[in-house]
Amino acid sequence: MSLPAGAVTVPLPSGARAVLAEEVPVALVFEGVTQAVMMASPMDLEDFLLGFALTEGMITQPGQLLRSERVQQDRGIELRGWLDPVASKRFSERRRAMAGPVGCGLCGLESLAAALRPLPKMLRSEAAVPRDPLALEGAEQALQSLRRAQPLQDAVRAVHAAGFWTGTRLALVREDVGRHNALDKLAGALATRGLDPAAGVLVLTSRLSVDLVQKAAMIGARGLIAPSAPTALAVAEAQAAGLSLIARGPAGLVHFTDTEAR
Structure with a gap:
């Protein structure tokens, strides 16, 4: 069986073998x-x-x-x-x-x-995107698309991913055992390819803590979409930086920040 990068097989006491994530x-x-x-x-x-x-x-x-x-x-x-x-x-x-x-x-x-380092203030981007990637109706599609674009997760069930959503498709995805690492890898991939983080939004598989907000703001990201609720500090820092947050609320995905005036 061909394994995705980042996966290895290890022997089990039963004599079988398991596919696990490298760390x-x-x-x-x-x-x-x-x-x-x-x-x-x-x-x-x-x-x-x-x-x-x-x-x-x-x-x-x-x-x-x-x-x-x-x-x-x-x-x-x-x-x-x-x-x-x-x-x-x-x-x-x-x-x-x-x-x-x-x-x-x-x-x-x-x-x-x-x-709590000072974060750059996000300004409204003039970058043209095919569809508003921060529309709530597209956020669920973004999360589902990210889940389908994780070959390592499919093999090991133990890793995170970060993706770049343009409003219609995932342009890039990076996986890692660490949620912060996945976002750093995505940031590097965007920079290498000359893609403007403000021309889409970042989609994560993990909860939104303040350190992920900080990393997103430092590269000039426009927003973050995540499948679980953010921390209160993450919301406060994102609001101050003009970063849009869409994450899971009591009744589904909601906007946690108001950045219309940025």
Whole structure:
């Protein structure tokens, strides 16, 4: 049987074999400094490195990541990236600012201020789309389309996905064991292909927490569609950033933010 990327077979005590998702430590290294180690699916890793750099604000445009390489280690994978002088200087200053002796321990962040970073304000896009991708009647179609476009999930039943919905179709999909990783991979894939995130919306398989809103806002996304309810903080941050949220409410999908005036 041919397996999709990111899936492996493992033996069971009964003698049968199960198809499971791969989960590998992936170190994201910029300018020789390890920024994060994520447990991730080991495919689309070039997209992952670029997308992470964009959604975390290390670079503001794809060309600032000058080159990258993948290095296989005994226990995982290193993704190494080198930045242009402007981004490199900003990265170094950020590292110095976060090098204090005490950390708050909040999801690995070293300061409480970093947890709620200022987000760019989304402006109304003039990009032409074939159909409004933020219409409620199309949001359910977007979620169903994403579910049908997950070969790894079909094989293992254990991974997340992020897709780019134009209003009529999914233009791109990325899968990963981590919901944040899937969104970072999608961000990188959009940037590599020169696709404007504001020309459609991001569709996720996971709940909407504030960190996913932050990542979407950092790449200039217009909105997010998700199959479960957002957190209150995610709604507040999305509203402040002018990001539309469509997610599951008590009686079906609803708009959680009002961004008509953006």
